[in-house]
Amino acid sequence: MEGKIDTDLGNIKFSVLDLVPVAQGATPLQSIHKSLELAQHAETLGFERFWISEHHNMESLVSSATPILIGHIAQGTKTIRVGSGGVMLPNHAPLIVAEQFGTLETLYPGRIDLGLGRAPGTDQLTAKALRRNRTENVHDFPNDIAELQTYFSKENKNAAVRAIPGEGLNVPLYLLGSSTFSAQLAGSKGLPYAFASHFAPTHLHEALRLYHYNFEPSAQCIAPYTIACVNVIAAETDEKAKHLETSLQQLALGIIRNTRKPLPPPVRSMDGLWHEVEKAQIQMMMYYSFVGSKKTIKAQLSDFIANTQVNEIMAVSHIFDHQDRLRSYEILSSLLKDE
Template identity: 85%
Template sequence: MEDNINSNIKNTKFSVLDLVPVAKGSTPLQSMQKSLELAQHVETLGFERFWISEHHNMESLVSSATPILIGHIAQGTKTIRVGSGGIMLPNHAPLIVAEQFGTLETLYPGRIDLGLGRAPGTDQLTAKALRRDRTETVHDFPRDIVELQTYFSKENSYAAVRAIPGEGLNIPLYLLGSSTFSAQLAGAKGLPYAFASHFAPTHLHEALKLYHQNFQVSEQCEAPYTIACVNIIAAETDEKAKFLETSLQQLALGIIRNTRKPLPPPVKTMDGLWHEVEKVQIQRMMHYSFVGSKETIKAQLTNFIKATRVNEIMAVSHIFDHQDRLRSYEILGSLLTEK
């Protein structure tokens, strides 16, 4: 059994998705400082990359100015790749994104990733405020990606509009998704694909299948490359991990009730806090949540990797206490030393 577990995890990279959560009683500044501490921690543990996700108008998250936070993390680390998971491209002009990430790559060469999503990362009213009079169509996202790639190309040096810095820099693009649309697009463009299974598990296997079926070799990728983002909460015992998980469950409850507040402390039981229908809805939403001790997490991840054949696991951990969060990633990271 042990050999089987190690062989399944053997070639899988581990990374972090951070939404820069605000725990109840904390300030935005403290949350940003804790994100840097987390990045420094997982860097020493051998994690591959540290991504920050763009969200707006949420009291529980302070990742709205994503490129600035990426720079904050990159400046405080040395080797770990840092990037976006992702930049919600419909919210921004491709030229602005090219200039911002060109600047980051110039400052931190060889360490910057640009993950791109087509969701707003917020509610519709806020999305309208971000986009002003622009109305998104199904064709905009693919066109914006082409425009972004054009700004990064050396050939664009003769164009009337150029991204400086950005032009000619090797900034890898990743397409993010929670449905099959971006999976097919990523495959057709020969780009790596990351699936948001931490909150939208329904189409994971279908999306991965379509990605592989549609994959075309590109300048960036000679072979398909897939990332699955999952919730991971690890602790010394299964019981403690399940206790810590109640913070995530309360956060999810706020999402479905549209009463989003800072990340609450864990509770002994969710009974009385949610209704049965809400419980089922949250359990479905958080289907890919791996919660438990090291041995439990290892077994769960082994089965998941075997079923999906993903190249990389990207963990998101909504844990109230910062030391518990650091310890969770330490336990996860310890699987790297067993390879």
């Protein structure tokens, strides 16, 4: 994987992160159908990859069985890379992950990515139900990654425990993070690094700095490679985009209040729905949200790329109306064609 940086939008890869959101009034099945339609749309528009993130015990998201959804998306598309953004490795035995993604790579060769995170993707009570009696310490995540890499290696063919399918397959690993820990780990392992700046902006620049500082070339990456996940809500006008953004703001309000519900429709104003402290919290959490017309989004993203020097932008778009969401990605993809 190359590590070349270019601040021209036409030379930056654009990708999609989908949490498979359930809009108010929709069913989980409808949400999964819309996710596939979005992936097919993204493929047509020229996006690099389509990732699905693992979340549990949230009626607003139906991405809990992440590998199954990845297989569904890969089956319904032809060329776009499909993967996890990410699999929360502490919830799973590395052997199971190697077998699952080895199976996916066998079915859809050359198109599967394995993004790995160390957060639970849920609340602590649900995490306990997922992990049963397992308790995590600071060494588990690096050790689990090393074990996973062993299962994918050709050298493991004489071991007592093997991943079949999976062994010897080229399933690229990506480390995901919202702090500096995973950044340093990704650098030292020579793996590409994706930062969750769409909800955790605070440590973005420090994490990128530490990733580059600690980077050691590997068989997968000869040079550093970074992805920044950001919120993107694009529309024909700034006013419409800001109106659509109120769905995301309401969703974030539910996270703060721990009253998570399906994605609500946009409202005329958030005044009266949030308090000033909540407003400030949400604005900080969603700091890297690019909202507006094509012209506005282009200017915002150009500045962001110049300041971060990332190789790839991964956009997540919490937009209530499915057609508006498809249109947002159309506008975003048009930036690639203008350069």
